[in-house]
Every structure is written in structure tokens, then in C-alpha cells.
Amino acid sequence: GAGVSQSPSNKVTEKGKDVELRCDPISGHTALYWYRQSLGQGLEFLIYFQGNSAPDKSGLPSDRFSAERTGGSVSTLTIQRTQQEDSAVYLCASSLAGTGGEKLFFGSGTQLSVL
């Protein structure tokens, strides 16, 4: 597609439920990133994909968080047993090769609200 697409744009869920957030990167971009942004804060790195593998999962806050990428394209971030502190905007970005010195293209994010 023309840009990075994320869905849903907004998600309201109850504490304890599981949620899936989807990211569709720019076609041909091998690198994909997930970031989280809490209200008024900077971006917190979660995970990086190069193709379908995730060489860096260091930012995932707990084992309730997982992510996968299939076909070198679409990625899904799953949060199990959601907690109120998971409420944030989840941003996905992609870049051509992930080799550094590249700009990231961001989606519009998913606003997650855990009640």
C-alpha cells in the first residue's frame, strides 16, 4: 500500500481480555518496528522484525506481549490478559532494509484503552 496501515485505529477492551493489533507495512519494506507511546510521553521501543524474524524483542514489557510477522509483511502484536497500564497508543513503523541510517515510516497507531 501507499503507507503503513494499522488496525483498528481505536480499541476499547476490558481488563483481562486479549487484544490483537495489526500492522500492514509499506510493500517491500523488510524492517518492521512496534513502539508504544503513553500519554504525553516519548516512544518506547517494543520489538523489531527483519523479514519474519525478530532479532530484538528486548522492549516487550512482559510475557503477556507477543508479536509475529508472516510473509515478510503483516505483523500482529498480541497483548494477553490486558491491564490498565497497557493503555497507550501502539505505533508500527517500517523501513526499507533496517540497516540504520534510514527513516522510519509510521502508521497512525492504535489507541488502546483498557477499562
Add this chain to the structure above:
Amino acid sequence: SQQGEEDPQALSIQEGENATMNCSYKTSINNLQWYRQNSGRGLVHLILIRSNEREKHSGRLRVTLDTSKKSSSLLITASRAADTASYFCAINSGGSNYKLTFGKGTLLTVNP
């Protein structure tokens, strides 16, 4: 990995004035990037400056990098109301050549 710190946290100016935002960091970098965010959603890349560069321009934007002071500045000249947004610096450093670490941003308000 290190995080850039933007200064000031918030800046309010009149249309037509120049806006300057600063970013400081702690260790050596590969490159530093500036991004803009409207309304707390997607970020848009503005400029990338490499560690061996000192200044870059793009339209009304000018970015400088002083590696001896470990700081960068973003200057927006002749600001417009549409420039109102949050501006973030992002650091690429060390061996993780793919990872960008973002600061908390400067909220710029340009009053008409």
C-alpha cells in the same frame, strides 16, 4: 541504548517567528533524526543527520549537529499555525544500527 532529551518541553510562539528546539544525548551516535507528530498519532520523518555532518536544510527546517557537545537543534523559520505539533529527536547509536530511541518531545504551539 540511549535516549535523546528534547528541550524545551513546550514552546509557544507567534506565527512568523522562528522556533528552535534542542536535543541532547549522552554517547556517540550513528545518526540523529527529527520527527513530527500531530495530535498524538503517526510520526512523520523530517530530517536525518549523520554523525559526520554538521548541518542540513530542508525547506524551512535547519538541523545542526554538534558531536563535541552531544547536541542537535532543529530550527523552523517563519513558523505557521500548521507547524503546531510535537517534535521528537531520535537517536541511532552503537551496534543496533536499526533501532531508533526517541526522546519525550517538544510540544510546539504556533499562535495565529
